[in-house]
Amino acid sequence: MEAISSIIWNDDFWLPEGFTWKDLEMTPGGIRHPQFSDLYYVPIIALVLLLIRIIFERFIALPFCVYLGITNTTSKYEQNAICEKVFKEVTANPKKEHIDGLIKQLGWSQGRVQRWFRKRRKANQLPLLKKATESCWRCVFYFWLFCFGGYTILPTDWFYDTRQWMIGYIREVNFTFRK
Secondary structure (H helix, E strand, O other), X not given: OHHHXXXXXXXXXXXXXXXXXXXXXXXXXXXXXXXXXXXXXXXXHHHHHHHHHHHHHHHHHHHHHHHOOOOOXXXXXXXXXXXXXXXXXXXXXXXXXXXXXXXXXXXXXXXXXXXXHHHHHHHHOOOHHHHHHHHHHHHHHHXXXXXXXXXXXXXXXXXXXXXXXXXXXXXXXXXXXXX
């Protein structure tokens, strides 16, 4: 296991020349570098974001979309065991030979069989209101990320002068937020 770990975490692959993983270890009063233990926060943050998303979609986005007049339209199709069996077990988009077989079995016209499959496929689609609430979440989430990125990056010198990007890389990188 140690050999595999040394291959995966090879200094030459991950770090610039002349640096080792020891350079990134925390020292008292030193610069805060990312640590492997920081990954323990990822599932917690993911659950918090999921909870925020659920609350946002239910209590903010859904009423907003209803206010905008977005409604769910359900596709009504007549129940038919034979067509349902073909839809579930064979294909949702039947070819001409399947349609011809169903026409003979059911005594329906070709248009009626095609219309049944079209309505049945539409019934399986995600409701429009659900799509709209997901889109609201994405819009708000990505806008928030954009604003946070601007808040974090705009005050730095290297945002305006690209020659400063790599000065003091690893030795002087500081991952703290403004106070």
